[in-house]
Amino acid sequence: MSLLAVEDLTVTYPGGRRPAVKGVSLEIESGRTLAVVGESGSGKTTLALALAGLLDRRARRHASRLEINGEDLLAAGRRRWRQLRRTDISFIFQSPINSWNPTRTMIAQVRDAMSAAGHAGRMPELMDLLARVGFEDPERRLADLPHQLSGGMLQRVSIAVAVIIEPALLIADEPTSALDSTVQSEILAILGELRSEADLAMLIISHDLSVVARVADDVMVLYGGKVVEQGARAAVLGSAVHPYTRGLLDSVPRLDGDRKILLPSMEPGHLPASGCPFAPRCRLVVDDCRRVEPDLIPINDTLAACPPAASSALITT
Amino acid sequence: MTQGRYPEVTGPAPGLRFGAGRLARFAKGVVWLLVVVLVAVSITFALSRIVPADPARLAAGLEAGPEQVERVRQDMGLDDPVMVQYVRYITGLVRGDFGDSIRTRGPILDDVVEALPASIELIVVSFTIFAALGILAGAAWAYWPRGVHAVLLRVVAVAGSAVPVFWVGLLLQIFLAARPDWFPLVARLDFPVAGNLNHEAAGIAEVTGAGLLDALIARSPSAMWEAARVLFLPVMTIVIHNIALTIALTRSSLADQLDREYVRAARARGLSEWRVVVVDALRNALNPVVTMLGLQLGWLLGGVVIVEVIFSWPGIGLYAFSSFQSFDYNAIMAITVLATAGFVLVNALVGQIYPLLDPRIKEAR
Amino acid sequence: MTVAELPAAPEAASRTRKAGRGVMWWSVATVAVLAALVLIPGLLAPADPYKLDIINRFTPPNAGNLFGTDDSGRDILSRVIHGARYSIGSAVLIITVAALVGTIYGSLAAWYGGILDRLLMRTVDVFLAFPYLVFAMAVAASMGRGLTSTIVALSLLWWPSYARMIRGQVKSILNDYHIRAAITLGARRGQILRWHVIPHTYNQLLVRFTLDIGNALVALTGLAFLGLGATPPLPEWGRMVADSKQFALLAWWYAVFPGIVIFVTVLNFVLLGEALRKRSTS
Ligand SMILES: Nc1ncnc2c1ncn2[C@@H]1O[C@H](COP(=O)(O)OP(=O)(O)OP(=O)(O)O)[C@@H](O)[C@H]1O
Ligand SMILES: [Mg+2]
Numbered sequence: 001m002s003l004l005a006v007e008d009l010t011v012t013y014p015g016g017r018r019p020a021v022k023g024v025s026l027e028i029e030s031g032r033t034l035a036v037v038g039e040s041g042s043g044k045t046t047l048a049l050a051l052a053g054l055l056d057r058r059a060r061r062h063a064s065r066l067e068i069n070g071e072d073l074l075a076a077g078r079r080r081w082r083q084l085r086r087t088d089i090s091f092i093f094q095s096p097i098n099s100w101n102p103t104r105t106m107i108a109q110v111r112d113a114m115s116a117a118g119h120a121g122r123m124p125e126l127m128d129l130l131a132r133v134g135f136e137d138p139e140r141r142l143a144d145l146p147h148q149l150s151g152g153m154l155q156r157v158s159i160a161v162a163v164i165i166e167p168a169l170l171i172a173d174e175p176t177s178a179l180d181s182t183v184q185s186e187i188l189a190i191l192g193e194l195r196s197e198a199d200l201a202m203l204i205i206s207h208d209l210s211v212v213a214r215v216a217d218d219v220m221v222l223y224g225g226k227v228v229e230q231g232a233r234a235a236v237l238g239s240a241v242h243p244y245t246r247g248l249l250d251s252v253p254r255l256d257g258d259r260k261i262l263l264p265s266m267e268p269g270h271l272p273a274s275g276c277p278f279a280p281r282c283r284l285v286v287d288d289c290r291r292v293e294p295d296l297i298p299i300n301d302t303l304a305a306c307p308p309a310a311s312s313a314l315i316t317t
Numbered sequence: 318m319t320q321g322r323y324p325e326v327t328g329p330a331p332g333l334r335f336g337a338g339r340l341a342r343f344a345k346g347v348v349w350l351l352v353v354v355l356v357a358v359s360i361t362f363a364l365s366r367i368v369p370a371d372p373a374r375l376a377a378g379l380e381a382g383p384e385q386v387e388r389v390r391q392d393m394g395l396d397d398p399v400m401v402q403y404v405r406y407i408t409g410l411v412r413g414d415f416g417d418s419i420r421t422r423g424p425i426l427d428d429v430v431e432a433l434p435a436s437i438e439l440i441v442v443s444f445t446i447f448a449a450l451g452i453l454a455g456a457a458w459a460y461w462p463r464g465v466h467a468v469l470l471r472v473v474a475v476a477g478s479a480v481p482v483f484w485v486g487l488l489l490q491i492f493l494a495a496r497p498d499w500f501p502l503v504a505r506l507d508f509p510v511a512g513n514l515n516h517e518a519a520g521i522a523e524v525t526g527a528g529l530l531d532a533l534i535a536r537s538p539s540a541m542w543e544a545a546r547v548l549f550l551p552v553m554t555i556v557i558h559n560i561a562l563t564i565a566l567t568r569s570s571l572a573d574q575l576d577r578e579y580v581r582a583a584r585a586r587g588l589s590e591w592r593v594v595v596v597d598a599l600r601n602a603l604n605p606v607v608t609m610l611g612l613q614l615g616w617l618l619g620g621v622v623i624v625e626v627i628f629s630w631p632g633i634g635l636y637a638f639s640s641f642q643s644f645d646y647n648a649i650m651a652i653t654v655l656a657t658a659g660f661v662l663v664n665a666l667v668g669q670i671y672p673l674l675d676p677r678i679k680e681a682r
Numbered sequence: 683m684t685v686a687e688l689p690a691a692p693e694a695a696s697r698t699r700k701a702g703r704g705v706m707w708w709s710v711a712t713v714a715v716l717a718a719l720v721l722i723p724g725l726l727a728p729a730d731p732y733k734l735d736i737i738n739r740f741t742p743p744n745a746g747n748l749f750g751t752d753d754s755g756r757d758i759l760s761r762v763i764h765g766a767r768y769s770i771g772s773a774v775l776i777i778t779v780a781a782l783v784g785t786i787y788g789s790l791a792a793w794y795g796g797i798l799d800r801l802l803m804r805t806v807d808v809f810l811a812f813p814y815l816v817f818a819m820a821v822a823a824s825m826g827r828g829l830t831s832t833i834v835a836l837s838l839l840w841w842p843s844y845a846r847m848i849r850g851q852v853k854s855i856l857n858d859y860h861i862r863a864a865i866t867l868g869a870r871r872g873q874i875l876r877w878h879v880i881p882h883t884y885n886q887l888l889v890r891f892t893l894d895i896g897n898a899l900v901a902l903t904g905l906a907f908l909g910l911g912a913t914p915p916l917p918e919w920g921r922m923v924a925d926s927k928q929f930a931l932l933a934w935w936y937a938v939f940p941g942i943v944i945f946v947t948v949l950n951f952v953l954l955g956e957a958l959r960k961r962s963t964s
Contacts, residue, residue: 054585086587099582101597103675112596113586145676161586356808361817364824479948481900483907484923484941491930491937619813623904627927638908641819653820656813664811 002027003201004051004169007065011046011225014058018271020046022225028201028218030168035216035233036205037248043225044205045094048173051203052091053081069168086117090162094174096154100146106154107142110161117165129160133190152183159187163194170195170202176211188214209248213237221245224277226293231302242304244278276305284308350661357657358410361650362403375644376419415651420643425651428636434526436625436632440617442529442548443555448610451560455567455606456599459575470564477561486554486627493550551628555621559613566609571602604674611667615660702960709954716947719766727760731917740933750935752925758936761917762943768918770947772833773898779837781891784844785883789875791845792852803849809842814901815908822910829918832911836901840894847890851883885962889955896951903944919944 004027011021021043028034036044049055051066053076066073068088073080085091093099100109114120130138135156146154155175162170172191176184192215195202206212212219212233219236221229221244229242240246271277275290282289286308296303299310373390374381381389390396394405409416415425458470521535528544574580575598583593618633625634633652640648671678719726729747735755743750749758791802818835825831855861856879864874903920905911912918914925919940926936 049581052585054581082584082587082589085585091582091585093578093582093585095578098578101579101583101601103601103677104597105676109583112583112588112592116587116589116592147677158582352804353808353811357812357817361820364820367824475952476945476949479896479900479952480945481903481907481920481923481941481948483904483920484937484944487923487927487930487937488941491934616813619816622815622819623907626908637816637819641823642909644823646820646823649816649820649823653813653816656816657811660811660813 001029001070002067003030003069004028004203005065005067006051006063009047009050009061009063009066011043011050011055011062012060013046013056014060018225018273018277020059020225021050021222024222024225024227026220026227026230028169028203030201031196031199032217033195033202033204033215034218034220035212036203036220036222037207037209037212038222039207042222044207044222045173046225047222048091048171048203048205051169052085052089052171053078054085054091087165088168090165090167090170092155092158092162092170092172092175095178096151096158097146097178099158100154102146105143105145106149106157110142110157113161114164119165122164126160126164129164130156133160133194134186135160150183151179152187155179155183155187156190159190159194163198163200166198166200168200170200172202172204174205174207177206177208184211191215209237221248224271226277226305227296227303228278228306229302229304230296235301239300240302240304241299241309242278242302242306243282243284243309245304284312346665350658350665353661354654354658355407357654358407358650359403361653362406365646365650366399372419372644372646410654415654416647418640418645418648420640420645420648425648428648429633429651429655431526432631432633432636434530435528435630436621436634438527438529439548439551439555439625439630439632440614440621443552443559444610444614444617446552447556447560447563450556451563452567452603452606454560455564456571456594456602458564458568459571459602460594462572470568474561474565474568477557477559477564480558482554482558483623483627485557486551486624489550489554490627551624551630554624554627555617559617562609562613563606567602567606570605571599574598574602600674604671607667607670607674611664611670614667615663618659618663619656702957705953706957706961709950709957712946712950713954716766716770716950719763720770723764723767727757727763729757729760731756731761731764732915733757740929740936742933743935743939749939750933752922752933752936753929758922758939761922762919762940765917765919765922765940768829768912768916769899769903769920769944770895772829772918773895773902776833776836776840776898776902777891777894780840780894781844781887783837783841784846785848785880785887787841788845788848788850789852789880792849792856793871793875799849803846806842806845809839810846812839814839815905818905818910819908822905827910827913829912829916832902832905835910836898836905840898844887844890847886848883851886852879855879855882889959889962892951892958893955896948896955899944899948899951 006027007025009021009024010019012019024047026034036047038044046055046059050059050061053073055061063074068084073084076084100106110126111120111123114123114126119126127138130142133156135141135153141149141153142157149157155178159175175191176187179187188211191202191204195215202215204211204215216233219230219233220227221236221240221242223244229236229240229245236245237249240249270280272279272290275292276282276285276294279285279289284306289308294305294307296305297307297310299306304310371386373386373393373395376393377386377389394402397405406416413426415429417423418425418428421428454470454473458467461467521531521537521540524531524534528547529541532540532544575594577598580593580598583597584590588597621630621632622634622638624630625632626638629635633655637649637652639645640652733756735751737755738751739753739755741747741751741755747757747759749762752758752761787802787806791799814836817839818832821835821838822828822831825834852875861874861878864878902911903918903923906918906920907924909924912921914921922940923937923944926933926940930937
């Protein structure tokens with residue numbers, strides 16, 4: 001049974017012309033990692049927040065199913081969500097420096113988190129874990145204020161605090177985007193290692209396909225709040241059919257060749273009111289794309305929301 | 318709002334902001350205090366030279382003949398060159414001598430010391446109430462931005478700062494004190510004895526001069542009740558006017574903090590709302606509020622005049638007013654100097670609070 | 683996008699925008715009425731504000747005297763109308779002087795920078811540390827009572843806050859690259875300040891000016907209440923409230939109506955100022 005099961009999740013912010021997340025369904029099993037990719041503003045963070053009950057009070061959420069560990073959370077209140085975040089769900093944020101209160105020492109905030117989760121007595125264990133993830137001399141360095149530590153250091157603390165509660169679901173929202181590349185791969189390595197030890201379900205968000213290639217089992221591509229393609233990692237990275245996914249893959253710079261196609265750039269936020277959100281930038285666009293929103297259909301090895309791609313795939317195979 | 322009438326909210330007095338060590342900072346603070354006071358003294362002294370009323374004439378009394386007035390003039394040193402008088406005044410100040418009051422004929426310092434407890438009582442009680450209530454209300458407004466209370470608080474925040482203090486005081490007197498006779502109309506009738514409470518009538522000893530405190534010392538509940546009753550209207554007048562700014566600033570500052578990512582991160586770690594909102598966000602939000610409260614406290618030192626006059630509250634403000642009425646320029650000068658010094662001092666003290674709220678400041682120094 | 687810069691929902695946004703415009707129009711209309719009171723009180727007032735009528739003293743509000751009459755039987759409404767000239771007029775005068783002096787002072791400090799800047803701004807800090815009520819008393823005591831000495835005292839205390847605001851603004855504008863270019867190209871200092879820098883401060887200056895007229899009115903009427911300001915029989919608003927004090931129990935309307943007028947006037951300038959601020963920042 002899936003640890004996390006979501007069906008038809010839609011999130012709307014007040015003032016948003018269209019939902020930030022629209023009709024997303026996903027499942028993650030324990031021990032597996034789902035990567036969500038998409039460009040800025042595609043709704044990745046919104047999706048992640050919705051799964052941890054952390055959405056803005058002003059945001060409206062609808063879903064036909066939302067289950068963690070088999071528990072129906074559609075009607076869960078703030079209290080229940082908080083309880084879940086103490087015991088079952090952990091969250092790692094994109095910007096390490098912004099995830100900590102700038103005016104309190106790290107140790108005070110870490111203690112707060114530990115006692116909130118009911119693990120006040122496990123501080124020594126946390127210190128060990130910190131040392132393990134490369135945070136040297138934790139007793140002394142934690143006495144510092146957040147801005148006195150580097151982003152990589154702060155993110156190590158975030159990770160340690162996130163995994164020490166042994167969550168069933170770990171959500172990481174671009175955990176490495178704010179870090180430079182060497183630190184980035186260290187952090188990814190740590191995450192991968194901890195995940196395989198802990199047998200937890202992980203949702204990792206990224207706009208960086210190399211990150212996805214390293215950690216994901218499954219991949220989901222968001223565009224304009226909608227899933228445009230999803231499937232196993234090898235299938236999505238290897239034989240994606242949706243023109244947006246293809247564009248993403250093709251625009252990754254490679255050492256062995258030049259970029260093939262660049263996505264036609266577009267002002268962010270200018271999504272069409274109806275039809276396929278990608279239509280204005282799409283090279284396969286046909287009239288229907290502007291009228292009906294395409295559903296996910298199996299094409300080759302993935303699910304993709306692009307009927308024109310389906311027909312061209314049929315022709316080529 | 319009120320900020321226009323007053324200097325903007327700017328943080329600790331500039332002299333206190335930089336500097337190497339604690340000592341250097343302290344020294345700079347003292348120098349700054351002295352400079353400000355010296356300028357205040359000089360300006361008021363210069364002004365005193367153009368006083369239309371003849372101080373000697375006033376001091377000698379109405380019955381005095383020309384020779385008597387002349388003698389008084391010589392006694393007061395008013396015949397000496399201006400510079401000599403200026404230096405004499407400054408050296409007097411250094412020795413803690415503010416000169417004699419023309420009106421009460423005693424040393425001004427004695428009058429001030431006598432009037433001070435009543436003012437301090439009024440200021441401290443009002444300040445505590447509007448600071449605490451204002452922060453509470455502003456925080457509640459930021460956390461629950463919608464609802465009836467939000468509408469009410471918006472009205473209080475806008476109207477409170479626009480309503481003239483003297484008018485509020487007067488209305489409170491007319492509609493609360495005078496009609497149903499709930500509250501004493503004026504603080505006490507046996508002015509000019511110091512203290513806001515009629516100690517004799519309440520049957521307690523006068524120790525500090527501040528009624529509430531004396532009643533506390535005497536452990537007399539009835540006197541305490543009486544002191545509180547006496548305090549109620551003047552305090553309310555000050556609170557109504559000053560709470561507006563506290564509410565508005567706390568709200569906007571906390572709302573800003575609540576939108577920060579660290580708040581969401583703290584929630585993600587499962588922290589209770591109390592911890593997230595009060596321990597983390599509110600503490601950070603208080604920084605500008607404390608600055609503003611410091612300035613307000615400073616202004617109150619001079620600003621209680623109106624309230625004290627309305628309620629015949631026998632404090633420094635009323636003393637200043639009476640001195641003004643009787644052209645007692647010495648006394649006005651003294652109070653200007655003292656109130657200025659008080660303002661600078663209060664702000665210097667407030668400067669000591671910042672590092673407690675935001676440890677980054679301490680480190681930056 | 684941070685939540686702080688959240689655009690409100692389209693409907694909500696247009697609702698607040700409409701409400702904002704409503705407030706704006708309301709305040710502009712009221713300011714126009716107030717201006718009329720200042721300029722042509724004679725045409726608007728129903729009665730002579732100075733005419734004594736001892737027999738009809740303390741008449742409660744009625745059809746003939748909407749605001750009632752005072753201790754000398756004068757029509758309070760007429761006095762309030764004629765008083766606008768003294769109260770609002772003085773407030774405008776104070777703030778105009780303060781803004782002018784402050785603007786020149788502040789832009790000079792910002793332009794020259796360095797030691798001069800520090801010196802000038804320290805002076806400003808000194809002035810800002812003066813308690814305004816007590817200081818105004820000192821000025822009034824030496825210059826004699828009357829509207830003039832109060833106006834002088836308040837202007838003297840008010841310009842520093844403008845100096846500080848303008849200095850901050852000019853400093854940041856001077857750092858703008860097109861100004862730097864102009865300086866590098868050798869444009870004359872006065873010209874740059876006058877034509878390229880000062881105009882950029884107008885927006886904030888206007889907001890501040892509007893808010894401060896309300897603030898000055900509060901300060902002015904407060905001082906008048908203490909007897910520092912207009913002398914009888916001038917119908918200055920604060921003075922009227924002060925005069926009403928001894929009859930407060932006898933004639934509530936005497937205190938209530940002039941006070942309401944002060945309150946509403948100040949409120950209007952505050953609302954107008956806030957509306958202008960919103961408009962200039964959005
Ligand atoms: N609190 C909010 N209120 C209103 N709109 C929001 C809010 N947060 C996000 N949005 C909007 O929702 C859409 C999706 O935003 P989201 O942050 O989920 O995107 P993202 O994929 O995480 O982007 P990024 O890569 O930049 O983090 C965007 O159009 C954004 O402007
Ligand atoms: Mg994001």
